[in-house]
Amino acid sequence: xxxxxxxxxxxxxxxxxxxxxxxxxxxxxxxxxxxxxxxxxxxxxxxxxxxxxxxxxxxxxxxxxxxxxxxxxxxxxxxxxxxxxxxxxxxxxxxxxxxxxxxxxxxxxxxxxxxxxxxxxxxxxxxxxxxxxxxxxxxxxxxxxxxxxxxxxxxxxxxxxxxxxxxxxxxxxxx
Amino acid sequence: xxxxxxxxxxxxxxxxxxxxxxxxxxxxxxxxxxxxxxxxxxxxxxxxxxxxxxxxxxxxxxxxxxxxxxxxxxxxxxxxxxxxxxxxxxxxxxxxxxxxxxxxxxxxxxxxxxxxxxxxxxxxxxxxxxxxxxxxxxxxxxxxxxxxxxxxxxxxxxxxxxxxxxxxxxxxxxxxxxxxxxxxxxxxxxxxxxxxxxxxxxxxxxxxxxxxxxxxxxxxxxxxxxxxxxxxxxxxxxxxxxxxxxxxxx
Numbered sequence: 001x002x003x004x005x006x007x008x009x010x011x012x013x014x015x016x017x018x019x020x021x022x023x024x025x026x027x028x029x030x031x032x033x034x035x036x037x038x039x040x041x042x043x044x045x046x047x048x049x050x051x052x053x054x055x056x057x058x059x060x061x062x063x064x065x066x067x068x069x070x071x072x073x074x075x076x077x078x079x080x081x082x083x084x085x086x087x088x089x090x091x092x093x094x095x096x097x098x099x100x101x102x103x104x105x106x107x108x109x110x111x112x113x114x115x116x117x118x119x120x121x122x123x124x125x126x127x128x129x130x131x132x133x134x135x136x137x138x139x140x141x142x143x144x145x146x147x148x149x150x151x152x153x154x155x156x157x158x159x160x161x162x163x164x165x166x167x168x169x170x171x172x173x174x175x
Numbered sequence: 176x177x178x179x180x181x182x183x184x185x186x187x188x189x190x191x192x193x194x195x196x197x198x199x200x201x202x203x204x205x206x207x208x209x210x211x212x213x214x215x216x217x218x219x220x221x222x223x224x225x226x227x228x229x230x231x232x233x234x235x236x237x238x239x240x241x242x243x244x245x246x247x248x249x250x251x252x253x254x255x256x257x258x259x260x261x262x263x264x265x266x267x268x269x270x271x272x273x274x275x276x277x278x279x280x281x282x283x284x285x286x287x288x289x290x291x292x293x294x295x296x297x298x299x300x301x302x303x304x305x306x307x308x309x310x311x312x313x314x315x316x317x318x319x320x321x322x323x324x325x326x327x328x329x330x331x332x333x334x335x336x337x338x339x340x341x342x343x344x345x346x347x348x349x350x351x352x353x354x355x356x357x358x359x360x361x362x363x364x365x366x367x368x369x370x371x372x373x374x375x376x377x378x379x380x381x382x383x384x385x386x387x388x389x390x391x392x393x394x395x396x397x398x399x400x401x402x403x404x405x406x407x408x409x410x411x412x413x414x415x416x417x418x419x420x421x422x423x424x425x
Binding site: 098148150155 | 208209212213216217218219220221222223224226227294295297298299301302303305306309313
């Protein structure tokens with residue numbers, strides 16, 4: 001009897017783990033509405049997905065306070081979880097604040113392939129925010145680029161141009 | 176208690192909402208494309224911060240008011256923003272100086288608020304402190320460039336200082352509600368931020384070849400709901416949609 005109880009406990013733990021992984025996978029696949037080449041998991045804004053009393057609770061960090069995509073992202077994550085068969089809820093978490101350091105390596109590669117120069121690493125140092133940074137062209141990899149504007153088409157991007165291949169491109173700003 | 180914090184957050188939210196609205200009025204009118212992007216971008220930061228503050232204030236007071244109720248459905252005397260943020264855009268020099276005065280205050284404010292005993296406020300602050308760093312750099316660079324620029328740009332910058340410096344004292348006003356929140360460690364004391372503000376402004380004015388004027392009669396009243404004439408015009412534009420079509424949503 002004891003062994004059976006233990007086994008069934010193990011089995012239920014395994015099921016929970018499996019369901020949790022399935023919930024994470026469903027939420028993680030949601031693309032960013034403004035930069036659709038990357039998912040919310042690539043950007044590091046999907047912090048966690050946990051099963052709490054049979055409900056999938058996703059925790060999402062906003063990129064910028066005023067990012068208009070925040071609500072769209074939260075709704076899309078909820079919809080993806082519902083579609084995967086979970087009762088779902090999304091929580092917005094502010095602390096710790098999202099930083100571009102949380103963009104995954106895979107996310108950086110996808111951004112570059114999409115024509116957006118990925119953020120420099122180690123954004124939390126003041127140097128990265130305000131020091132002279134070198135941004136490589138996402139097309140030809142040249143380091144000879146010129147900042148055109150600190151502000152771009154969305155709050156998270158700046159405008160650059162490559163001095164070598166003349167490509168104008170977005171740079172995902174460090175934050 | 177909850178009401179004191181709610182009232183203080185509404186006043187702070189009003190500063191952000193109104194300055195954000197002023198900046199957004201530049202959209203499509205800026206002197207060059209970069210600035211046409213920068214000002215709405217910063218307006219967006221300010222509106223996002225206002226939304227966080229209003230939403231939380233509404234929860235704290237527990238009367239069922241949402242961020243939209245607070246932003247759109249109050250009358251002029253119920254807005255508690257400082258007068259500085261409602262001053263008209265004027266020329267580009269006026270707008271940049273107004274931005275610098277406010278950002279030089281909010282930077283140490285958010286830095287201190289990261290240590291708030293209220294974890295929600297500390298969370299907002301952690302986010303905002305990174306955003307404000309861009310604002311202060313942007314406005315500071317322009318004030319220096321215009322102050323130490325051509326004869327015409329220097330004259331305009333000096334005019335802006337004369338017009339706006341009289342409103343800066345109100346940044347440091349401590350209302351009774353704020354005093355309660357400061358005691359509890361929920362919000363930083365505005366008075367304690369004055370040295371930092373003074374240091375930033377002095378440093379930038381030195382580079383911009385501008386003088387900090389003596390202010391004989393500081394202008395204030397916004398924190399009590401007494402506003403300038405321009406504020407009524409601003410509100411009529413800001414509230415038009417919700418007043419004309421109540422409950423309208425996207």
